Amino acid sequence: MTNASPATEPLTPHGPAVYFDGTSSARNIVTIEAGAAGLKIMAANRHVLDEWCYAELRRQSAPDDMLRLGRSGETLLARLEVRDPALITAIEDRAVTLDRGGAAERRLRRKVVALSFAAGVSLFATAAFGVPALASRLIPFIPLSVEHKLGDAVDREIRASLDTQHLGTAFTCGNGLGEAAGRAALDKLVGELEAAAALPFALQVEVVRRAEPNAMALPGGRIYVNDGLIAQAQTPDELAGVLAHEIGHVARRDGTRTVLQTAGLSFLFGMMLGDFVGGGAVVIAARTVLKSSYSRSVETAADAYSVALMQKAGGDPHALGAILARIVSDREHGIKILLDHPETKDRIAAIDAVAVTGTTTPLLDADDWSALQQICSSQPAKGATTGAGQIK
Amino acid sequence: MTTADALNPAPSAGVVAFLGNEAAYWRLRIKGAALLVFTLGLYRFWFATDVRRFLWSNTEIGGETLEYTGLATELLGGFLLALAILVPLYTAFAVAALEFSPRAAVSIVFGLMLLAFGAEFALYRARRYRLTRTVFRGVRFDQHGSAWRYALFALLWWAVVAVTLGLAYPWAQASLQRFKMRHTSYGDLAGSFAGSGFDLFLRGVAIWLVVVAPLLIALVTLGALVDWDSLNTAMMQGDQATLTRIENGPGFHRAIGIAVIALGAAAFAAILLYPLFQAVTLRWWISGLRFGAVEVTSRLGAAQVYRVYVRFILFIVLLALCALAAAAVSLFAVTVLVGPRHDSALAELLATAITVGLYVVIALGASTIHQVVVTLALWRLGAQSAELAGAAALDCVRATGAPSSALGEGLADALGVGGI
Numbered sequence: 001m002t003n004a005s006p007a008t009e010p011l012t013p014h015g016p017a018v019y020f021d022g023t024s025s026a027r028n029i030v031t032i033e034a035g036a037a038g039l040k041i042m043a044a045n046r047h048v049l050d051e052w053c054y055a056e057l058r059r060q061s062a063p064d065d066m067l068r069l070g071r072s073g074e075t076l077l078a079r080l081e082v083r084d085p086a087l088i089t090a091i092e093d094r095a096v097t098l099d100r101g102g103a104a105e106r107r108l109r110r111k112v113v114a115l116s117f118a119a120g121v122s123l124f125a126t127a128a129f130g131v132p133a134l135a136s137r138l139i140p141f142i143p144l145s146v147e148h149k150l151g152d153a154v155d156r157e158i159r160a161s162l163d164t165q166h167l168g169t170a171f172t173c174g175n176g177l178g179e180a181a182g183r184a185a186l187d188k189l190v191g192e193l194e195a196a197a198a199l200p201f202a203l204q205v206e207v208v209r210r211a212e213p214n215a216m217a218l219p220g221g222r223i224y225v226n227d228g229l230i231a232q233a234q235t236p237d238e239l240a241g242v243l244a245h246e247i248g249h250v251a252r253r254d255g256t257r258t259v260l261q262t263a264g265l266s267f268l269f270g271m272m273l274g275d276f277v278g279g280g281a282v283v284i285a286a287r288t289v290l291k292s293s294y295s296r297s298v299e300t301a302a303d304a305y306s307v308a309l310m311q312k313a314g315g316d317p318h319a320l321g322a323i324l325a326r327i328v329s330d331r332e333h334g335i336k337i338l339l340d341h342p343e344t345k346d347r348i349a350a351i352d353a354v355a356v357t358g359t360t361t362p363l364l365d366a367d368d369w370s371a372l373q374q375i376c377s378s379q380p381a382k383g384a385t386t387g388a389g390q391i392k
Numbered sequence: 393m394t395t396a397d398a399l400n401p402a403p404s405a406g407v408v409a410f411l412g413n414e415a416a417y418w419r420l421r422i423k424g425a426a427l428l429v430f431t432l433g434l435y436r437f438w439f440a441t442d443v444r445r446f447l448w449s450n451t452e453i454g455g456e457t458l459e460y461t462g463l464a465t466e467l468l469g470g471f472l473l474a475l476a477i478l479v480p481l482y483t484a485f486a487v488a489a490l491e492f493s494p495r496a497a498v499s500i501v502f503g504l505m506l507l508a509f510g511a512e513f514a515l516y517r518a519r520r521y522r523l524t525r526t527v528f529r530g531v532r533f534d535q536h537g538s539a540w541r542y543a544l545f546a547l548l549w550w551a552v553v554a555v556t557l558g559l560a561y562p563w564a565q566a567s568l569q570r571f572k573m574r575h576t577s578y579g580d581l582a583g584s585f586a587g588s589g590f591d592l593f594l595r596g597v598a599i600w601l602v603v604v605a606p607l608l609i610a611l612v613t614l615g616a617l618v619d620w621d622s623l624n625t626a627m628m629q630g631d632q633a634t635l636t637r638i639e640n641g642p643g644f645h646r647a648i649g650i651a652v653i654a655l656g657a658a659a660f661a662a663i664l665l666y667p668l669f670q671a672v673t674l675r676w677w678i679s680g681l682r683f684g685a686v687e688v689t690s691r692l693g694a695a696q697v698y699r700v701y702v703r704f705i706l707f708i709v710l711l712a713l714c715a716l717a718a719a720a721v722s723l724f725a726v727t728v729l730v731g732p733r734h735d736s737a738l739a740e741l742l743a744t745a746i747t748v749g750l751y752v753v754i755a756l757g758a759s760t761i762h763q764v765v766v767t768l769a770l771w772r773l774g775a776q777s778a779e780l781a782g783a784a785a786l787d788c789v790r791a792t793g794a795p796s797s798a799l800g801e802g803l804a805d806a807l808g809v810g811g812i
Binding site (some may be wrong): 076079109116119277 | 411425427428429430431432433434435436438445448449450452456457459460461464475478479486527528529530531532579744748751752753754755756758759786787788789790791794805806
């Protein structure tokens, strides 16, 4: 800091600076005076170019050793650049808006970080609770025709990946030589359940030539039952229990629900969160945990539906638990929060808790049941006892 | 220090310099990366703003530094605006894919083209945002011109580049840079681009030959020595006998061998020559920049860029060693903690969590190292190697223009194509 005339102005700090007036790039070397109310910007001939109040001063980004000043609320980009450390101190002493040491800026940043974190937690909670709730509310507004289209699309995928044409047999059973009786028995069993369920659309149940004891429901009313599952069932009611579980998925429109939930998750985690290098892993982990949780609650609801439907149809509601215990016993391992279905012992306990106990007559008589067991007889599935089932 | 020194720290008008200190940039980057994880990425708008402030305010041209005046809240607003446009668009696409599933492939191709178009559009508009937030000597930069036209133009050029296996890249770059610079100005000083495509082609054609020639050899060999028609038919019909016959044919093993060697050679050459490619294109680009009578030239040397990449590899090796050590320690810790209780589910959960955590740390670490060791170094080299002729023209530029919206930045962010 230089004192040009210490005798006349002993108390007003002043010194050199570079001034840009904002209308042109001309570099003006000026002297500024840090007065009581503001900065006085003077040309070399002591002519006053401008006067800036302390309250309107704003710190602009600059190299470490420079104080770069602008004025707030100004469309012109007039700038003052001060490099004299003593003068910088004098100006910072007088202008509180300059936030010496950056304390106000740091406070603001802490707030931003805290709010961003809170937003992340809130989005996560929305994904965990809001998305399933919203999906349930939205399902009634989605026309069944959309669900049928979705089902057709899924069906094409499944047939393309599971088709057995290259083995010389049809994908589904019941149409081959000596399979007609089995088909009739299946239709009878499905008819009883369908009558009890009173769905707004027709079911389409097919038995598939596959060995794993499994069954699946597609959106729109298609249900595929693996041949291997029938082989594992000891009574017609066990098969009926599984069918009722799958009908539960159809009735509750779980296919559409999954599509809506996945879309909601993709939106929350794909677009709002996780947009940084390595964030993909965090997003995938979070989505896996959440999707598994959605899937578990969907399976639990379908089990409850199965119990209710079996009771309505006059079958044994405990039979689902019995076949579950047989086909998935002690084959389970893995992380609970990553499982896409509840643990089998919990499922069986839940089924037994709500199912009424009493004597029931099987839904099919012995002749029909043995015919149904022969539904894929034109080429028996091999290795029917291997593989773990899930009943999804 | 005398008054004159304080006022004129770098008196020569044509000198470009970078004042930033690498340690400060390391601190900025590491802190930002940690906060990104903590906020699941929402901090990125503030992080990007800090990074730009650092880079801009440490870049000095003729003794005066650049200034970045953008605000993080503007970027956040731009991102929300982009979401408001993209979310209905994505929804419409999802519904369309469901409605017309037989033509899903067509809608996917159309969607990808629209995304590519959107990305180029966003890049151009984002450049406009950054330029209008760049202030030098109290006067801002500006960019005009239609982003729609630029995006169309860019897509056409990239199609030509793809068809010519990259041979058209120099002309595409020259043409796109001319478009950008023709619509760029500093105050009333109009920008232009003087680099010629042919010039870049001459400098880069050797690189292209060394990388692409082995690829062509591989393709030609595979085409000539393998009977593709019968292979295709056999695959379609699952005809194992024919497949075996083809696999045992005289040409097959030789063809596969030559193809593998050629592909390996191409990949090796590409990695080895990438720094040279960077040096050539960066020098060509800087040397083509013009503002009115101001001409920029660059003396950037390939050896300087190679040094940058050697240092990068050393840092990455260091990161890999640290990650290995961390993995070993955490594995040991999990075994000690969980081992006695034989709780395999808990162990698996911990192992998964540690894997995800390590992955995030490694990915963010590698990206941070790249940003500091490569991007900052290239920024510094680019600045220091540049020299301005006719810099006197910078003394009497009149201010024009106004700040533009941050929509382009938001779109670029939402589409994942953001730059600096």
